[in-house]
Amino acid sequence: MNRHRTIVLLTDFGLRDPYVGVMKGVIAKIAPGATTIDLLHDIPPQDVRAAAVALWAACRYFPPRAIFVAVVDPGVGTRRRILAAETEAGVFLAPDNGLLTLVLRDLPPRRVVSVVAPRYRLERVSSTFHGRDLFAPAAAWLARGVAPARLGPVVREWATLPFAAPRRTPGGCAGDVLWVDRFGNALTGIPGEWVCRGDVVRCGPRRVARVAGTYADAPRGGAVAVVSSAGTLEIAVNGGSAARRFGLRAGSRIAVDAIARERP
Numbered sequence: 001m002n003r004h005r006t007i008v009l010l011t012d013f014g015l016r017d018p019y020v021g022v023m024k025g026v027i028a029k030i031a032p033g034a035t036t037i038d039l040l041h042d043i044p045p046q047d048v049r050a051a052a053v054a055l056w057a058a059c060r061y062f063p064p065r066a067i068f069v070a071v072v073d074p075g076v077g078t079r080r081r082i083l084a085a086e087t088e089a090g091v092f093l094a095p096d097n098g099l100l101t102l103v104l105r106d107l108p109p110r111r112v113v114s115v116v117a118p119r120y121r122l123e124r125v126s127s128t129f130h131g132r133d134l135f136a137p138a139a140a141w142l143a144r145g146v147a148p149a150r151l152g153p154v155v156r157e158w159a160t161l162p163f164a165a166p167r168r169t170p171g172g173c174a175g176d177v178l179w180v181d182r183f184g185n186a187l188t189g190i191p192g193e194w195v196c197r198g199d200v201v202r203c204g205p206r207r208v209a210r211v212a213g214t215y216a217d218a219p220r221g222g223a224v225a226v227v228s229s230a231g232t233l234e235i236a237v238n239g240g241s242a243a244r245r246f247g248l249r250a251g252s253r254i255a256v257d258a259i260a261r262e263r264p
Contacts, residue, residue, distance in 0.1 A: 005143040006035045006063045010055055011071045011131060012043040019129070023069075023136040026122070030140035037062070046074040048099050049161055049250060053179040056102035057187070057230040059089050066090035069131075069139045070099050077127035082115040082134055083158055084148045091148055093135055098161035105163075116152040166190045172199060172258035175233070177248050184241025186248040187234050190256065192227030200257040201225045201235060208246050209235055211256070 007027060013019040020041050027036055039058055043051045051072035059068060066089070073080075073095040081096040087107035093115065094100050104112075115134065120141045125133040138151060166175035166189045175190035199211040209223040211233070218224035218238045223245065228234035233256070235242045242248055 006037060006066045007031075007139050007143055008037045008039050008059075008062055008066055008068045009041070009071075010039045010043065010051060010069070011041050012045050012047065012051065013041050013071070013131070015041055019131060022129075023071075023131050026132055026136040027140045027143070030137060031143040034140065034143035039068075043072050046072065048072050048074070048097050049163075050179060052099050052101050052103070052161060052163075053187070053250075055092075055094075055099070056106065057179070059092075059103060059107075062090065064090070067139050067142050068092045068094075069135050070094040071131040071135050072099060073097065073130060076130050081155070081158075082130070082138070083112055083155065084115050084138065084142075084151050085109040085112045086148050091142055093139055093142075095130075096159050098159045100158070101161045101163060104158075111148065112155050112158060113148055114152040114155050117150060120146065120151055163189070166194070168194070169255065172256040174253065174255040177235075177250055177252040177254060178232075180243045180249060183236070184243040184245075185228075185234050185236040186242050186246075186252070186254075187228050187230060188232055188254050190233040190254065192231050192233060195225070195227070195233055195256050196258060199225075201233070202255045202257065203246055203248065203252060206246070208242070 024036055040054055055070050083096050085092045087109050089107055115138050120138050122133045122137055164176045173194045175188050177186045178189050179187045195211045197211055201209045209225040211225045215236055215238050220239045223237050225235050
């Protein structure tokens, strides 16, 4: 068995409570050779949409065959399923609540199973901490080389969230804000290759920025749009918060007027 796979953790547990540490302890007992990486633990509580975006934006930057454990789970203790999805980027463990919407849109799964096999969970399962009792043990057993197919039966359908797809328009393109980071930068779903340097970015009728190459292309306090590290259009304010200035949040509609043709 391969005992050196990477486990990547994403939760809304924060770090002031022992929950993340306990999950790591369970993993270390079962798979002491596994590497565990903390992707993010301060997802806003129960914000499945934010977790879906963060996981999608980050998942391609980890070692091959990584195991992603995403626990943002308002339905913990209910009959909602836990999914294990095999993709080219690795295996994703998450509640069946739409958290995998964007990942599975861009990484069509080879197989998705419902995690139900008793052998790959703790002996006692609480109704409030499935991260410890179900997710962490399943991830650890996968890291030890257990095939995802052994975790449970194949499922053909799963929950999705209503993310609007970016679209071409007669004058350019349009899409939604997916995520606002701690700097107040607004990450959209508009592919970077759809925009050009100099294009005008609008939120409703309001012009907010032009597409440029870097944040510093705008003067301090000035608004700018750039292609983000995730490869999609991002709206920022140099030294400030685009979200605060323009009232942007997840779901805000953004349009781009294509008035230039030089690629950024």
